[in-house]
Amino acid sequence: MPRANSRIIKSEMLLSKADPKSLVGKIILFPLTRIIIVIMFITPVGIMHFLFETQILPGTPEQYKTLAIGLDVVIGFALFVFLYSLYTKFIEKRAALEFSFANGIKDSFYGLILGGGLMTTIILLLSLLGYYKIDILFPDWTVAFKGLFSMGMAAFVEELLFRVIVFKLTEEFCGSWIALVISVFYFGFAHAGNPNATLWTSIAVGVEGGILLTAAYMLTRTIWFPLAVHFGWNYFQAKIYGVITSGISIEGLIVPAIDGPEWLTGGTFGVEASVAGVLICLVAAVFILKMAIKNNQILTPMWQRKRIPHLSDFVPIS
Numbered sequence: 001m002p003r004a005n006s007r008i009i010k011s012e013m014l015l016s017k018a019d020p021k022s023l024v025g026k027i028i029l030f031p032l033t034r035i036i037i038v039i040m041f042i043t044p045v046g047i048m049h050f051l052f053e054t055q056i057l058p059g060t061p062e063q064y065k066t067l068a069i070g071l072d073v074v075i076g077f078a079l080f081v082f083l084y085s086l087y088t089k090f091i092e093k094r095a096a097l098e099f100s101f102a103n104g105i106k107d108s109f110y111g112l113i114l115g116g117g118l119m120t121t122i123i124l125l126l127s128l129l130g131y132y133k134i135d136i137l138f139p140d141w142t143v144a145f146k147g148l149f150s151m152g153m154a155a156f157v158e159e160l161l162f163r164v165i166v167f168k169l170t171e172e173f174c175g176s177w178i179a180l181v182i183s184v185f186y187f188g189f190a191h192a193g194n195p196n197a198t199l200w201t202s203i204a205v206g207v208e209g210g211i212l213l214t215a216a217y218m219l220t221r222t223i224w225f226p227l228a229v230h231f232g233w234n235y236f237q238a239k240i241y242g243v244i245t246s247g248i249s250i251e252g253l254i255v256p257a258i259d260g261p262e263w264l265t266g267g268t269f270g271v272e273a274s275v276a277g278v279l280i281c282l283v284a285a286v287f288i289l290k291m292a293i294k295n296n297q298i299l300t301p302m303w304q305r306k307r308i309p310h311l312s313d314f315v316p317i318s
Contacts, residue, residue, distance in 0.1 A: 009097050009221040011297045015172060016092040031173035031302070034091065038165050041087040045079045066149075073149040080160060097221070098164045104224040111216065111228025118212075118284055119236040122277050123243070131260030132241075143251045144239050151238070155230040156223075162187050162209075163217040163226050175301035176218060184210035195247035196268040204266075204273045205246065208281040215288040218297050237271065244270035 016034075020026050027033060052072050060068045085096040126132035166186065171179035188206020191197060209230070216226035238245040242252030247269045258265050266273035292298065299305075 008103060008219075008295070009100060011171075011176075011218070011221055011299050013097055014094075014168060014221060016094065018091065018093040028091070031169040035166060035169050037091060038084065038087045038169075039161075041083045042080055042160075045076055045083065048079070049076055070149045073153045076153060077156060080156070084160070084164070098168070098223055100222055101224070103220065104222065107220050107222065107225040108228040111225045111230075112232040114216075114284065115229040115232025115234075116236040116240075117232075118280055119233050119241065119271075121280055122271050122274065123241050125276055125280075126258070126260070126265060126271070126274075129260065129264070131258060131265050133257045133259075134254055135257040136255035138253055139255055140251075141253065144253055147250070148235075148239075151234055152231055155227055155234060159213065159217075159223050159227045159230055162190070163214060164223055167214055167217065171299050173302050175304070176298045178301070180211065180214055180218075183214045186210075187213075191246055194269070197247055198269070198273075201247070201269045201273040204278050207278050208272060212281045212285040212288070215285045215292060219288050219292040219295065221297065244268065246270060246272055 016029055018025075018029050020029050028037070049072065052068075057065065057068060057072075081096070081099050085099070088094050088096040123132055162183065167179055167183050170182055173179075174182075184206040187210035188202040188204070191205045192202045194201075213226040213230055216229050217223070219225065234245060237243050238250035239252050240254065242250075242254045242256050243258070244250075244266075262273075263275050265271065266277065271277050
């Protein structure tokens with residue numbers, strides 16, 4: 001896991017460097033206004049993806065669909081990064097350090113280990129209690145690769161939207177702690193429309209993703225660590241252990257038989273609605289938050305900040 005004393009991007013380095021003098025300029029640069037502006041910047045990519053899935057993919061020959069989906073993901077990823085970088089350049093007058101790859105490989109590796117490890121811990125606990133049993137092992141090994149591009153893109157888009165955009169700009173206005181609390185609500189209830197969702201499942205997902213993934217972003221201040229945690233969690237949950245993921249059944253390398261109290265197994269929503277999952281993720285989140293605090297990655301509210309530090313105030317990124 002990224003260490004507290006690593007030479008990483010600091011929270012203040014992501015603050016807007018623009019200094020508007022007019023009232024209109026100040027309104028445009030207000031953090032909550034910028035959420036709307038940056039979403040407008042990246043919306044064309046979402047429209048392109050929608051047209052691809054509805055107009056192009058259905059008519060693509062079956063043998064070329066995986067390639068087509070892969071190209072859609074790669075192009076979509078590049079365009080998202082490019083358009084977000086244009087936003088930071090022209091609106092915030094800074095570089096898009098959220099996508100800095102200085103520690104990207106390391107952070108991605110630790111993130112995959114953490115996300116997969118947390119899910120494995122939950123499954124092991126359910127197995128020890130007799131609630132998770134292997135019914136069929138390796139029914140089709142190719143399922144480990146099916147939908148891989150789409151799963152990765154889904155995790156990327158959620159992290160871009162919820163962490164890099166909404167959390168960061170909310171944090172810039174009201175500070176890290178208030179923004180963290182808000183993130184629990186908007187991330188949890190963003191999944192309220194999933195199959196078999198309830199008030200409890202929204203709370204559970206909000207705590208697991210809203211706290212854990214936001215803490216991962218707060219520590220490194222780039223997308224790679226939370227993205228890898230998110231992807232690792234989903235991949236091990238669905239593709240390895242064959243567990244229902246946020247109410248959606250996905251074929252995995254294991255076909256399990258899960259039978260036990262819903263408060264512990266998560267019922268028809270999956271283990272993300274398990275009390276065990278919530279507690280295990282909460283412990284990991286607290287640990288990461290402590291590292292973020294130690295590394296001075298906590299922002300105070302806008303009205304308490306005296307000045308915006310210059311990039312020269314920080315240790316160069318390596």
